[in-house]
Amino acid sequence: MMSGLVVAAVLLWTPVQGQDAPAPPPAHAAPSPAEAALAAFDPLLGKTWRGASITNAGVIDEVRFERTAGGQAIRSTHSAAGGAYQGDTLIAWDPDASGLVSFYATSGGFYTTGEVKVLGPGAFEFEQDVHGLAGIEAVRAQTTLTDGVYRIRSQHQINGAWVETGGFDYSPVP
Template sequence: MNALRWGLCLICIYNPLAWSADLAKELKAFAPYLGTWEASFRVSADAPAVQDVSRWERALNGTAIRTLHSINNGDYGGESLIFWDKQKQSLVFYYFTTAGFYTSGRIEVINDSEFAAYEQVVGNQDGITQVKSTSRFKAGQFSVATEYFKQGKWTSPQTRVYKPSHQTVVFK
């Protein structure tokens, strides 16, 4: 009997179907984003370029997406979890930063290659209280257009293009 039990355990451990890499159906739109990405951009014309490295991965047995990102080798970074909230019947997320603030929000999937995120910001020292962004996946890369509600008004959209990367996310 013990041999049978051990045999079943080994089958479960080494059977790839037992460790399914599927995502929950509500998260399928994020499948193309899984992997590591990087974008280089300028915050202002007179500032040096900024490098953002972002890693998207399946989490919690496929019921969530975990993202990690770092700017300029760990000068700033953050981590988020995206998941389906059954009670709200909506995709929601929480984002925590190395700068000591966090956001929470909801995501609307627009189509198979595009989604919009709406965030409430808590504790940002620059006066940002809301963020809205639209992400579009096309031809093996994605763009993110982001607007910030800062000191009572929305900023102009800032667009960044993320391409596949072999860099790693760095936290100091």
């Protein structure tokens, strides 16, 4: 009886003739598209960035980027004008769109949804539809990270036309 069980166990673990056993995963597999896209945020992670508005003197914004959802998303939390305006952005991979998507909720009572295109490490283009804010249909922003300065420049779509709205230049808070 015991020898019959051993034979059965061996047969269950033996590949069928003509088939190979599954290969072990490669030791250094290439990152998935989601991992590669989210890795572009790595230079921004784990730091608080403080930036001054380029159009509104004295307006300061602080933003922090971190991985969330088991590393499957990026969360950006910011607070401007001493907390008078705040927002949280969640950025994740959308397998159906084969790209990054984002959701931004604000203390102003509106939110945005859209796409995030990776241009390089710390460099992105955001295309966002605005929901719940009369007068602004969409927001477009470009970010760069050069020489330790994270820059955001944005435009708003108002009545179908794109209007430059300024931006911020951020440096890491020591």
